Amino acid sequence: MTRKSMSSLHRVPSAGGVEHGYPQGHLGHLTATEEQALKDFKVLLEEKNLWTPGPPPSHDDPTLLRYLRARKWVPQDAYVQFNDTEVFRKANDIGVLYDTMDIDAYEASKKLYPRFTGRRDRRGIPIYIYQVRHLDSSTVAKYEKSADTTYSQAKTDGKTPGKLLRLFTLYENLTRFVQPLSSECTDRESAETPITLSTNVVDISGVSLRQFWNLKGHMQAASQLATSHYPETLDRIFIIGAPVFFSTVWGWIKRWFDPVTVSKIFILGPADVLPVLTSFIDIRNIPKAYGGELEWDFYDEPRWDDPEYQRIITFQNGYTSIPEGPMYVRPREDGTTLDLVAVGSKDQKHRDEVFATIPKAFPAKKEAASTATEATAVESKTEDAETVAAETKVDNAVAPAGADVPLTEDINKLSVTDTAQTDGTTEVSEKIASQPVVPKETTVPS
Known part of the structure; x- marks a missing residue:
C-alpha cells in the first residue's frame, strides 16, 4: 500500500472555525461571544x-x-x-426506557x-x-433478534430499531451517571468545569x-x-490495530460523522499506541493489552477502584x-449531597434505590452568591447599583471567559500530517511530546 493511499488516514481538520480544546468552550471557560450565544440559545x-x-x-x-x-x-442551528432530539426522545419515551x-x-x-473501564x-x-x-x-444477529x-415500559415511534434504542440507554448512562459522577471528582485541572465528554480507544485488531x-x-x-x-x-477517539486494508474502511467511516468529530479521530500505528495514550492517560489507567498497568479486559465490569471515586462514594x-x-x-434539595440511584427492572419489578451518596464538590460558592442576590432583589424590589453588582459577580463566577485553542496546536502541538507508513497503518510522527500532558486552560489539546 502506497503512502498516497494511506494519506487519508491522518487526522482530518474540521471545516470552518476553530475547534475548542477542553475546557475551552465548556462551562466556566467561555468567551464573551460564547456567553452571548448561550444566553440567546436559552x-x-x-x-x-x-x-x-x-x-x-429543565436542561x-x-x-x-x-x-x-x-x-x-450558532443558536438557530x-x-x-x-x-x-427532543422530538425523538418524546416519541420513544427515552426517559421511561x-x-x-x-x-x-x-x-x-x-x-x-x-x-x-471505570x-x-x-x-x-x-x-x-x-x-x-x-x-x-452470529453475535450481532443474536443480539438484534x-x-x-419487550424489555421496558417505553412506547416507541415504531421507526427506530430496538437494537438502537438499547444503545441509547448506554448513552443515557454516560450522560446521567458516568459524566456527572466524574464531574464531582476534584483531582483534575479545571475541577469546577463539568465533564461532558468521553475518551475512546477503538481496537480494530x-x-x-x-x-x-x-x-x-x-x-x-x-x-x-x-x-x-x-x-x-466524544472527545478523543484513538483507533488502534488498523489492518492493511483500513484505508478502504476509513472511506466509509468518516462519512458517518460530522467534520468536527472526524477531526478528533486518530489512527495510531503499533509503535505510537503507548506514547500517545500515556500523553493523555496515566499508565495505571491503561489496560495491559495496550501496554498499561490496568488489569481489565473488554468483557470486565468497570474497575471502580479509581482512588477519587473511592474517596467521594459512600455506600448506603x-x-x-x-x-x-x-x-x-x-x-x-440540600444542594450539598448527590444520590447515586439504581433504576431499571428485574423480573418486571421496577427498581429505584439509592445505593450511595457523594458530596457536591462545589456547592457553596455559586449557590451562596445566587441566594444573596435573590434576597437583595426581594428586599429592595429595585435594580439599584448594589443588586446589579451582585448579579454581575454571580455571572462572572459562573462563566469567566476562556481563550480559544487553535486546531493545529492539539496534543502538545502533535503533528499528525507528518506521517510514516508502516505495516499498512498511519503512524503519528515523532513530534509527539515526550512528557505527559498536564492540562492547562490555554494548552489543553483540542
Whole structure:
C-alpha cells in the first residue's frame, strides 16, 4: 500500500472555525461571544417551549453547551438539533426506557458497544474501550433478534430499531451517571468545569474486511443516531490495530460523522499506541493489552477502584459496590449531597434505590452568591447599583471567559500530517511530546 493511499488516514481538520480544546468552550471557560450565544440559545428555546429556567432548569447549561459546540455556536442551528432530539426522545419515551430497562437486557447491550473501564484520563474524562473483533455476524444477529423483544415500559415511534434504542440507554448512562459522577471528582485541572465528554480507544485488531462489511450497517446507524442526539459527548477517539486494508474502511467511516468529530479521530500505528495514550492517560489507567498497568479486559465490569471515586462514594442501604444496570446521579434539595440511584427492572419489578451518596464538590460558592442576590432583589424590589453588582459577580463566577485553542496546536502541538507508513497503518510522527500532558486552560489539546 502506497503512502498516497494511506494519506487519508491522518487526522482530518474540521471545516470552518476553530475547534475548542477542553475546557475551552465548556462551562466556566467561555468567551464573551460564547456567553452571548448561550444566553440567546436559552431565549430561543424558552420561546419555543423547549426550556424552562427553573430552578431547577429543565436542561442544565453543560447540556445546552453541547449543542452549541456541535453547531459552531450558532443558536438557530443548535435549536434545530436540540428540537430534533427532543422530538425523538418524546416519541420513544427515552426517559421511561432508561428507568424501566430490563437490567439483564441492559447488561447484554453493553457487550456490543464501547465499555467504560471505570477509569479517567489525565483531564478527568472517563475512558471507554471498544473491541470490534467481538462483533461477529452470529453475535450481532443474536443480539438484534433479542433486541426486538419487550424489555421496558417505553412506547416507541415504531421507526427506530430496538437494537438502537438499547444503545441509547448506554448513552443515557454516560450522560446521567458516568459524566456527572466524574464531574464531582476534584483531582483534575479545571475541577469546577463539568465533564461532558468521553475518551475512546477503538481496537480494530483481528477484524477482517468481511467482518467490517457485515458490521457496516449496524455501526453506521449507531454512529449517526448517537452523534445526532448525543452531540459533543466524544472527545478523543484513538483507533488502534488498523489492518492493511483500513484505508478502504476509513472511506466509509468518516462519512458517518460530522467534520468536527472526524477531526478528533486518530489512527495510531503499533509503535505510537503507548506514547500517545500515556500523553493523555496515566499508565495505571491503561489496560495491559495496550501496554498499561490496568488489569481489565473488554468483557470486565468497570474497575471502580479509581482512588477519587473511592474517596467521594459512600455506600448506603446495604450496598457495598456499584450495582449493575441503569443508574443516575441525582441532586438532593440540600444542594450539598448527590444520590447515586439504581433504576431499571428485574423480573418486571421496577427498581429505584439509592445505593450511595457523594458530596457536591462545589456547592457553596455559586449557590451562596445566587441566594444573596435573590434576597437583595426581594428586599429592595429595585435594580439599584448594589443588586446589579451582585448579579454581575454571580455571572462572572459562573462563566469567566476562556481563550480559544487553535486546531493545529492539539496534543502538545502533535503533528499528525507528518506521517510514516508502516505495516499498512498511519503512524503519528515523532513530534509527539515526550512528557505527559498536564492540562492547562490555554494548552489543553483540542
